[in-house]
Amino acid sequence: MTILLKLLLIVGVLGTSAFGFAYFFLFAVSGRRQFLRWAIVLIVSAFVLSHLAKPVQAKPIAYLIDGDMGGAMLRYEQKAKIIGGAKVVIDGVCLSACTMYLRRDWNLDVCYTPSATFGFHKPFAWLRNSVVTGTMAIANADASWRSNFFEQMPARIRVMLSGKSIPSPAAGDPMDRFVFVKARDVGDAVKPCPKDWAARYKLVDVQSITTGIGAQ
Structure with missing residues (x-):
């Protein structure tokens, strides 16, 4: 994995996490389910990207x-x-x-x-x-x-x-x-x-x- 790709994944994790929690906050304030759905999608996406960003363990x-x-x-x-x-x-x-x-x-x-x-x-x-x-x-x-x-x-x-x-x-x-x-x-x-x-x-x-x- 190149350094640039790893940086992009890290930025993606931070961005999707931030937007996910923002939508969750909007749902808590307004009660609109649309915000909840977006919050779940973004938080799950952040979780997936965080795993992709982890370095692959080299085999001995x-x-x-x-x-x-x-x-x-x-x-x-x-x-x-x-x-x-x-x-x-x-x-x-x-x-x-x-x-x-x-x-x-x-x-x-x-x-x-x-x-x-x-x-x-x-x-x-x-x-x-x-x-x-x-x-x-x-x-x-x-x-x-x-x-x-x-x-x-x-x-x-x-x-x-x-x-x-x-x-x-x-x-x-x-x-x-x-x-x-x-x-x-x-x-x-x-x-x-x-x-x-x-x-x-x-x-x-x-x-x-x-x-x-x-x-x-």
Whole structure:
């Protein structure tokens, strides 16, 4: 709403209110119903204009995750810093490094919908278009999995991942192999989104956040 239009609405509210009460006064003095009808019309009009003059409440931003297949861990760390205190809505697939949004030490305001699915595997290094393998790569993947993922997950998710064989591309597992955690199993480990989340927030695709760091 432009400033000029807002000023015109304010003037309209004041003018119709003044004339409305003036006609009401004339009705009180003369008893003529015509004045009463005009008073009611003008006062109702002033009420409508006053609502039009109110500023529209801007929706808070929420970053939407749906079909995030993961990528470089540092890129997700940078994205988390950009997101800051905004809401993060997980409404679909969130795999690999995407699950870092659940890290407790990042303190993100994350919620999930019934469509959310989380997929976990161990991190890996990428060199010359292929996964780095070998004894050292496997040891690094194990250490990174524990410090950057497992130990930072909500307690309920840690319990679900405990004792499972987490796929490790560094050890030769396919990159598209995951241990999945469905929304129905998350429970209160992560906050469920409000039912009206799609209408409540101005949704921004989290993948639209640019960091200058490559996908791998």
